[in-house]
Amino acid sequence: xxxxxxxxxxxxxxxxxxxxxxxxxxxxxxxxxxxxxxxxxxxxxxxxxxxxxxxxxxxxxxxxxxxxxxxxxxxxxxxxxxxxxxxxxxxxxxxxxxxxxxxxxxxxxxxxxxxxxxxxxxxxxxxxxxxxxxxxxxxxxxxxxxxxxxxxxxxxxxxxxxxxxxxxxxxxxxxxxxxxxxxxxxxxxxxxxxxxxxxxxxxxxxxxxxxxxxxxxxxxxxxxxxxxxxxxxxxxxxxxxxxxxxxxxxxxxxxxxxxxxxxxxxxxxxxxxxxxxxxxxxxxxxxxxxxxxxxxxxxxxxxxxxxxxxxxxxxxxxxxxxxxxxxxxxxxxxxxxxxxxxxxxxxxxxxxxxxxxxxxxxxxxxxxxxxxxxxxxxxxxxxxxxxxxxxxxxxxxxxxxxxxxxx
Amino acid sequence: xxxxxxxxxxxxxxxxxxxxxxxxxxxxxxxxxxxxxxxxxxxxxxxxxxxxxxxxxxxxxxxxxxxxxxxxxxxxxxxxxxxxxxxxxxxxxxxxxxxxxxxxxxxxxxxxxxxxxxxxxxxxxxxxxxxxxxxxxxxxxxxxxxxxxxxxxxxxxxxxxxxxxx
Numbered sequence: 001x002x003x004x005x006x007x008x009x010x011x012x013x014x015x016x017x018x019x020x021x022x023x024x025x026x027x028x029x030x031x032x033x034x035x036x037x038x039x040x041x042x043x044x045x046x047x048x049x050x051x052x053x054x055x056x057x058x059x060x061x062x063x064x065x066x067x068x069x070x071x072x073x074x075x076x077x078x079x080x081x082x083x084x085x086x087x088x089x090x091x092x093x094x095x096x097x098x099x100x101x102x103x104x105x106x107x108x109x110x111x112x113x114x115x116x117x118x119x120x121x122x123x124x125x126x127x128x129x130x131x132x133x134x135x136x137x138x139x140x141x142x143x144x145x146x147x148x149x150x151x152x153x154x155x156x157x158x159x160x161x162x163x164x165x166x167x168x169x170x171x172x173x174x175x176x177x178x179x180x181x182x183x184x185x186x187x188x189x190x191x192x193x194x195x196x197x198x199x200x201x202x203x204x205x206x207x208x209x210x211x212x213x214x215x216x217x218x219x220x221x222x223x224x225x226x227x228x229x230x231x232x233x234x235x236x237x238x239x240x241x242x243x244x245x246x247x248x249x250x251x252x253x254x255x256x257x258x259x260x261x262x263x264x265x266x267x268x269x270x271x272x273x274x275x276x277x278x279x280x281x282x283x284x285x286x287x288x289x290x291x292x293x294x295x296x297x298x299x300x301x302x303x304x305x306x307x308x309x310x311x312x313x314x315x316x317x318x319x320x321x322x323x324x325x326x327x328x329x330x331x332x333x334x335x336x337x338x339x340x341x342x343x344x345x346x347x348x349x350x351x352x353x354x355x356x357x358x359x360x361x362x363x364x365x366x367x368x369x370x371x372x373x374x375x376x377x378x379x380x381x382x383x384x385x386x387x388x389x390x391x392x393x394x395x396x397x398x399x400x401x402x403x404x405x406x407x
Numbered sequence: 408x409x410x411x412x413x414x415x416x417x418x419x420x421x422x423x424x425x426x427x428x429x430x431x432x433x434x435x436x437x438x439x440x441x442x443x444x445x446x447x448x449x450x451x452x453x454x455x456x457x458x459x460x461x462x463x464x465x466x467x468x469x470x471x472x473x474x475x476x477x478x479x480x481x482x483x484x485x486x487x488x489x490x491x492x493x494x495x496x497x498x499x500x501x502x503x504x505x506x507x508x509x510x511x512x513x514x515x516x517x518x519x520x521x522x523x524x525x526x527x528x529x530x531x532x533x534x535x536x537x538x539x540x541x542x543x544x545x546x547x548x549x550x551x552x553x554x555x556x557x558x559x560x561x562x563x564x565x566x567x568x569x570x571x572x573x
Contacts (some may be wrong), residue, residue: 402430
């Protein structure tokens, strides 16, 4: 199998340019972030932050200062509200399970939307086995949660509502403040969690402004290292641990703190938030250049998700009709353009992206979808290159499709 | 809905990049399809068959992943110049082997390709109004699988419609 991959890689030799747009699934870490992290492996603060020696105290100082920076960017009251976890998946698991375990005597119902990420959806499915029930609220054709349905669904039994601030696949900027008011009006005790992994550093997002109880953020989605994320837990909100072990500085996550990754996350946050408006404007500009270029150059395409200010600054998601998505990702890769697809072909089941199906896309439209996210590091030339490569790639794959499946 | 690594082998990649016998055939004796775009997987075969029941030419079009394209293409290569009776005996495993092996989640691509081929052969004899002794009437494994996938597409489409109405 590894031999096959070596061959696949050899097929990429001679690529003229590389444009990585698969930020949804992993990131390219800027050198500045790596440079910030490196000393913490062996130069300083390599100790365990709970121990009484210099490298330990250095680690304690470093972790607290990093948490303070992230707490400031997120708008927390105190740095204790930041709980580092090994990533978005773990923070979402902690948010759902930890809250429900602590709320189990008040209510056993969870309300989410149809378009939450897998680390929300699968946790709620797992919790159903233990007597918790889940209600999924539908969304409209742009991915906005039906607030009327939300109002109907939340009741005395509802322990937790979890709605992502920005949808990870189609970039919908959810009306979190409105949703939260509806939820708290129906049941003041219901806790509100938002997965803000695609909001933090990409749209103005502040936990005090939105007044959420819990929020997930992720390092790699803002070009920090993988393996680190955080769960914001508002002061006074009770969340139980879901893993047991040696507890150190992180009261909700046991094990030895990974100081270099925490430093990397903090540095990536700094870079995202210094010149924030400028960065967002740059991403919006490239996003729209990419969307308009594709819609203008390639026939039979559909933009998935809302337009303009209702869409996250970085998100481009387009369905190419009569063009299967996995085949298109391979074709683009051979030209150095790296993207992902909502096609079922890279999944274990034959069903495509649940997000695209929830907004009413037909299955074949979902199979032909491509997800791309731009960053502040991308340039106009990068987008021009993609707009040069993409029409030819789509044309070739459509040439293989021919009349197959055309009714 | 988990994802799987897809370390395609060089043969699959080569056939994906330069598919052999691609495209519609104007003078085809028989055309057969299998699969459904809703499943992200559909194949059309065009066969030109002579009086001696030998496949003179074969071509394909397909909507699907790299494995789907590669298996369809290799089937058209394998059956060129073959008697229909011999073409009928080709199993999906032989097809998978011919493309250098498939990841297990892509076995259905090979199955669908052989399903489409068997449908073409049956359709040819039905049109001709003859039924050779070697041609089994009941559905073969591959035809059944193709049918199952098409049924699944219908079920999914129906479920979606119901949800829309809700």
